[in-house]
Amino acid sequence: MLELTCVSTGYETANVIHDIDLTVAPGEIVALVGANGAGKSTLVKTISGLLALRAGTITLDGKRIDGLNARARVLAGVSLVPEGRQIFGGLTVLDNLRLGAYARRKDLDDARMKQRIDHVCERFPVLLQRLKEPAGNLSGGQQQMLAIARGLMAEPRILVLDEPSLGLAPVLVTEIFRLVASLRSEGRAILLSEQNARLSLAIADRGYVIENGRVTLAGTGKELLHNPEVAERYLGVGKGVNVADASHHQQMVDRLKEILAR
């Protein structure tokens, strides 16, 4: 569905992303794994139209979207949940949600808007209780939920999440990942850029490892999770440990699966 071919980009004189090929199929969760500064956020910004492409193409359902601005990409079906949440703190939760559908406001009368808010908030009941409150009053985890809900308001074909676990307590992180995993159920694709490789690979169908702006490894979530190189660099498992046998690691994954299954 989303297809990046030989994408290169960067800031001013520095090239950050080099020749990246990447695909996301409908209903798939794809994780981007990489260290700080590897180029994950830059790639995400390029996909959502905040940063111009230097070379290559981006297509969505076979149609080129790399020439479109951020607004047109929202209309085409790409929604970004930006790093650091970036909610409108001074506006109410309701206004934040409404703005999520701003690009499609022409199709939405009041009744349909309300319907859509109710539909999106089925997964986020806590937001429904606090619709009239300024979004800045929400807790960090709730703000992240609001950011995701706001991204869903545009009914994207593909939802791009940039570091959704950033700055959240561990218990909230699992909660957010559980939510993200559940979003796929409606045939929506998800691209997840995340430093917490263990969790993101556990819920991902496939993953890409990005180093210095290039894809160095690609495979299914499971393959990557059990790849010794990935384990050493991103999962915090020391050299010489056979990851496939590392029982504590397996426990972690099992526990997460349990949480997801709940």
Add this chain to the structure above:
Amino acid sequence: MNLAIQIVIGGLLQGAVFAVIALGFSLVFRVTGVLNLSQGAFCVVGALVMYTIEVSWGWPTPVAAVAASLATAAFGLALGALCFVPAVPRLPTSSMLILTAGLLTLLQGVLLIGWSSQPYALPPFSGEAPVVLWGVRVPTQGFWIAGITVAVVVAMWFVVQRTTLGTALRACAENRVAARLMGIDVPRMTLLSFGMAVLIAAISGIAVAPITSLEFDTGGFFTNFGFIAVAIGGLGSFLGSVAGGLFLGVAEQLAAGYVSSLFANALALALLLMVLLWRPNGLFGGGAVRRTDVRDEQRIYHAIVRVQGRGGLVFAAAAVALVLVLPLLFPSAGILSSLVITGILYISVLGLDVLMGYAGQVSLGQAGFMAIGGYTASILAVTYGVSPLWGTVAGIVLSVAAAWVLSFVTLRLRGHYLALATLAFGLLIDSLTVGMVDTTGGPSGLAGIPAFSVGSIVFASPIAMYYLVVGIIIVLVLALYGAMRSGFGRALIAVRTDQTAAVALGVNVVRYKLAAFLISAALGSLSGSLYAFYFHFLAPEMVATPRSFEMIAMLVAGGEGTLVGSALGVALLTLLPTVFQPFALYKTLAEGLLLVLCFMWLPEGIFGFATVQLARWLRRGAPPATAAEKAMP
């Protein structure tokens, strides 16, 4: 009792205008985080366009009012699209403040050319005869003003708080990047808020024109009072803006009615300073975010550029030699006189450069110190026979003392509030120089000021004065150049670049900001004294707030943070009107245009641009300077 009610009604009418202008400030501020100083000028544009359409062309009043409002809004949109919108993402907020001050000057220049400098008044919408209500006479225009103000406030509240468009506008104010992600066209929203503010300014200008007389530069007055109103009420708060405006109007009229109009102005400004000191977010709590008070971001790296090593010395020597022989090259009295004025103003701009260019603080009140210096020295010389030298010293002492007192307010303030406080100071001095008729001679000025002298040496001729000023400048530039190369200069630059980091490094930020402020006050004062002694005459408008804006234009055009560069800006704006006499009419326009254009296209100023080119030319083949090299004075 009747009189009091009469005064209060007058105050409410006056306050209604301040309220609408304050509302415009708040609207643009909420969407862009910028305080748009050109707001007041659009009132006058609206009113004068209305005058032309209604009085000169004879169109019926309602048609003329609609046509004038729309024409002004269209003009405002064009100006906004050309200057304001492209600048918002590029410039730090404090530079935007100066850019809009440039727009204000530019608009006044346009009005001066289009409508010349005479006062205008529109006929009232529904006749001259006032209505008598319970024994109180109310001009009919009062009902129009009240009605229009209420309509504007309600319409604005509705649009911003109750429509999708309004939500999008507020989203831009909150977070521009996230707004873009939502598919909101941020530049269009910026332009829209600017255009809406212009439209309501034009409407209020048209409504109020029948009860006030308007001149090309009345916009400055509207901006100042709208500004005070919004600061009292709370920047960004609509309700606060309206309340602040009405409060200010009534307080002003009561003070003027029962004490004097001088007292009224002083009261308004004292009120502002007090609010800024104790309740910087306004009495009604605005949504304003306190921002850093230094002019941060990329600009600084552009500004500080120098020719290195021997090349620099050669050019400096050549420049000094040129300055010394200039009077011989241009013996005409007019040009020589302009050269002297250039030198005198340059002393003041030099002070401004230390404050703005190095310490990165915005001052809109530099002319206030010129006034203190000029009037102190002149009054001492004329009334008490004190020698000019001691009079000048007394002026400097008084200016530094005033700056020190003012610093209790300014050092606690950040961003817009700092600029506001210095502007209020300048305006306070303006109203004192005009109002204290017995001491300063009031609007007609102070005549019979002797020539500057040191002991028995009298600098009576322009040529003598020229060399005196050049001598002073050389000493000052060398001293400041040395100071800026020392730890002092580095500390100032550290304060400007990142105040928090400077504090973390152990720089006593407060002390350095104060030092820069006192230096600028002292130099402003010296310049003011010399100015008075040179002209043998001093009138309020020679050292009033427009002069402060002019000096900022000179500084920015010449090149900030370069010490010598601003001389080019001063020379440009002082000599051009002399050399090309017809240019005098266009001087205000040129100042505004220069400020706007320089900020948008030549942020390093003429001098900065020239040095970059020169440095490039000198080191052909040599590797380009690193950022560290550029930053080294």
